[in-house]
Amino acid sequence: MSTLYDKIWRNHVVSSLGSSEDESTPSLIFIDRHLVHEVSSPQAFEALWSAKRVVRRPDCTLATADHNVPTTPRTGDVTTDTYVQDPTSRAQLTALEKNMRRSGIPYYGLRDDRQGFILPGTVCVCGDSHTSTFGIGTSEVEHVLATQTLRIRKSQNMRITIDGELGLGVTSKDVILHIISTIGTAGGTGFVVEYAGSVVRGLSMEARMTMCNMSIEAGARAGLVAPDETTFAYLRSTSWQHAEEFWKTLKTDVDAKFDREVFIRAEDVLPTVTWGTSPQDNVPISASVPDPSSFESPQRREAAVQSLKYMGLTAGTLMEDITIDKVFIGSCTNSRIEDLRIAASIITALGPDAKVANGVVAMVVPGSGKQEGLDVLFRRAGFDWREAGCSMCIGLNPDHLDAKERCASTSNRNFRDRQGTGGRTHLVSPAMAVAAALKGRLTDVRKLVGASACYPNSRASNNSETQSAPIRQTRQFVSVRGIAVPLHMENVDTDMLFPAQWLKTITRSGLGDCLFNRFRVDQSLAKRPTFILNREPYTKAKIMICTGHNFGCGSSREHAVWSLFGDIFFNNCFQNDECLKLAEYASTGADMEVDLDKEEIRCIESGLTVAFKTNPTNRNRLLRGTDDIEDALAEADKISEYEAMRRQKWPWLELDISRARRRVVGNPLEW
Ligand SMILES: CC(C)[C@H](C(=O)O)[C@@H](O)C(=O)O
Numbered sequence: 328m329s330t331l332y333d334k335i336w337r338n339h340v341v342s343s344l345g346s347s348e349d350e351s352t353p354s355l356i357f358i359d360r361h362l363v364h365e366v367s368s369p370q371a372f373e374a375l376w377s378a379k380r381v382v383r384r385p386d387c388t389l390a391t392a393d394h395n396v397p398t399t400p401r402t403g404d405v406t407t408d409t410y411v412q413d414p415t416s417r418a419q420l421t422a423l424e425k426n427m428r429r430s431g432i433p434y435y436g437l438r439d440d441r442q443g444f445i446l447p448g449t450v451c452v453c454g455d456s457h458t459s460t461f462g463i464g465t466s467e468v469e470h471v472l473a474t475q476t477l478r479i480r481k482s483q484n485m486r487i488t489i490d491g492e493l494g495l496g497v498t499s500k501d502v503i504l505h506i507i508s509t510i511g512t513a514g515g516t517g518f519v520v521e522y523a524g525s526v527v528r529g530l531s532m533e534a535r536m537t538m539c540n541m542s543i544e545a546g547a548r549a550g551l552v553a554p555d556e557t558t559f560a561y562l563r564s565t566s567w568q569h570a571e572e573f574w575k576t577l578k579t580d581v582d583a584k585f586d587r588e589v590f591i592r593a594e595d596v597l598p599t600v601t602w603g604t605s606p607q608d609n610v611p612i613s614a615s616v617p618d619p620s621s622f623e624s625p626q627r628r629e630a631a632v633q634s635l636k637y638m639g640l641t642a643g644t645l646m647e648d649i650t651i652d653k654v655f656i657g658s659c660t661n662s663r664i665e666d667l668r669i670a671a672s673i674i675t676a677l678g679p680d681a682k683v684a685n686g687v688v689a690m691v692v693p694g695s696g697k698q699e700g701l702d703v704l705f706r707r708a709g710f711d712w713r714e715a716g717c718s719m720c721i722g723l724n725p726d727h728l729d730a731k732e733r734c735a736s737t738s739n740r741n742f743r744d745r746q747g748t749g750g751r752t753h754l755v756s757p758a759m760a761v762a763a764a765l766k767g768r769l770t771d772v773r774k775l776v777g778a779s780a781c782y783p784n785s786r787a788s789n790n791s792e793t794q795s796a797p798i799r800q801t802r803q804f805v806s807v808r809g810i811a812v813p814l815h816m817e818n819v820d821t822d823m824l825f826p827a828q829w830l831k832t833i834t835r836s837g838l839g840d841c842l843f844n845r846f847r848v849d850q851s852l853a854k855r856p857t858f859i860l861n862r863e864p865y866t867k868a869k870i871m872i873c874t875g876h877n878f879g880c881g882s883s884r885e886h887a888v889w890s891l892f893g894d895i896f897f898n899n900c901f902q903n904d905e906c907l908k909l910a911e912y913a914s915t916g917a918d919m920e921v922d923l924d925k926e927e928i929r930c931i932e933s934g935l936t937v938a939f940k941t942n943p944t945n946r947n948r949l950l951r952g953t954d955d956i957e958d959a960l961a962e963a964d965k966i967s968e969y970e971a972m973r974r975q976k977w978p979w980l981e982l983d984i985s986r987a988r989r990r991v992v993g994n995p996l997e998w
Pocket residue numbers: 366367394454455456457462721830881882883884885
């Protein structure tokens with residue numbers, strides 16, 4: 328008996344050191360589709376070219392520019408040079424274009440409205456955490472480019488079943504926010520989650536995508552929904568007949584066992600809004616800002632106090648009494664055409680007088696070039712309609728929040744400074760975002776229009792001591808000795824570790840100063856004396872002991888790892904009493920040694936020794952300093968065998984690369 332994930336996994340194993348189902352042994356997995364973008368790929372290509380390697384399967388790869396692109400109109404004779412003013416953004420886009428030309432990978436540029444690259448049952452990766460199967464780091468991007476495979480361990484199986492009937496005005500965004508608050512931002516760590524139940528079966532493809540997309544906010548490796556009639560209708564093609572027969576087998580067997588099961592009653596899900604700086608900090612719109620003392624764990628209480636301070640909120644304030652300055656309808660979570668239709672239906676239901684409240688700036692950044700005339704409707708209601716891109720979800724382009732500006736946002740991350748330094752984000756569904764824009768405060772969309780306008784639309788309509796050397800995968804690591812810095816923080820996300828503004832680099836080195844930058848310096852760039860990394864002796868720390876759980880959650884930006892490795896060795900193996908003892912010792916500022924060979928941490932002055940266990944394969948690689956890509960290329964015959972089998976068994980997965988490239992001719996923003 329197998330789960331959907333077990334079946335997909337088995338279909339993609341190229342070679343396995345042990346049993347392919349063994350979660351402790353990594354297997355070489357074939358990647359059907361690889362999406363490349365400007366932020367996480369430059370360093371991967373640089374390493375690929377310098378190793379004189381080529382892209383194995385340009386036909387299974389596709390590039391888009393999204394994170395850095397301005398959202399102002401792209402009409403007229405524009406080129407990347409003239410359109411993108413910011414030099415660092417421009418450098419990343421130019422690097423992408425150059426790398427695409429050299430590799431032959433099709434590039435869907437800034438004015439391209441084509442869609443449809445992913446099919447049921449495929450393994451699709453991208454150097455971006457919001458890839459539902461699944462997000463990878465830059466070193467892995469390089470690995471996939473060179474080998475079309477990844478060496479990974481199988482995750483555990485989790486099923487989340489949502490049964491019943493969703494209430495009016497409740498959308499899939501509310502469901503996923505509810506799930507995240509139920510299981511926590513680390514609840515899905517180590518799992519691939521399958522969403523099931525009558526609610527999911529009844530959702531449209533777009534609504535399912537919103538849920539799968541935000542699985543990473545619950546820490547999950549991937550989010551899946553079994554393909555069904557809704558999926559087949561969405562693909563809208565008759566040429567999939569054989570494929571459909573196969574796709575119908577892609578479902579969990581009745582008696583399959585999950586490592587974890589969660590059940591949610593649809594009636595318990597209400598229009599939801601976040602109040603804090605983690606996606607799990609959410610409540611129904613009818614509730615009030617929670618009192619930090621209501622949380623059981625001391626860490627969660629402290630996190631809530633800090634979040635409320637940052638958010639400028641007082642416990643007990645009704646969520647509906649919170650006024651906002653900006654509204655952002657966009658991001659990979661909620662800017663699909665269906666999201667825009669739902670948002671537009673609220674405006675339509677209220678009639679021609681529906682206008683964005685005075686003083687509120689509301690922008691719509693569609694996920695693609697599809698408009699269906701909705702742009703006119705939004706503009707008439709006072710919204711600013713922009714071109715596609717990540718935009719204010721991450722603020723790498725000119726769209727951002729100023730300090731203390733409060734925003735109702737349909738994006739996925741309400742981390743500190745995420746949408747701009749000091750900006751305050753409340754995550755909501757598209758329907759709730761429109762309600763907030765029209766009222767100028769967080770608003771229960773159900774009260775506004777009886778909300779029948781929105782819900783039905785979301786249903787289916789049918790060694791590391793050498794500080795200066797650049798980080799390469801081939802670096803050996805045996806042990807590190809030095810001062811350890813204790814860090815008592817929960818949920819340290821990668822936006823905290825490595826703020827987005829520094830992501831616009833095309834190299835891997837010199838990133839040490841970016842680490843915890845917003846904690847290290849204030850707005851005038853003066854060092855904050857209270858932050859531990861600014862205090863002696865920790866300015867020279869080489870090891871970090873983090874006692875809070877869920878370290879490194881959020882984005883898959885490998886820059887966070889490069890910045891850590893540049894300065895200090897990060898170890899996240901312990902979250903128990905031993906970790907607290909190590910942190911206590913670290914607070915004396917004495918030397919500590921992390922020995923990977925012996926798998927122990929030694930506190931030099933006190934004599935305390937703590938043993939730890941790491942995955943044997945990874946340990947050996949680090950000790951030997953071997954190159955993962957070289958290892959995978961040694962199995963080139965097996966990869967070729969797999970490719971031949973794939974061509975024969977699943978012919979619909981082969982793409983016509985010349986067709987994909989055809990559109991690039993004649994468009995100045997294309998190659
Ligand atoms: C830049 C990219 C690596 C990052 C991610 O992985 O999520 C970004 O998309 C984000 O949302 O923070």
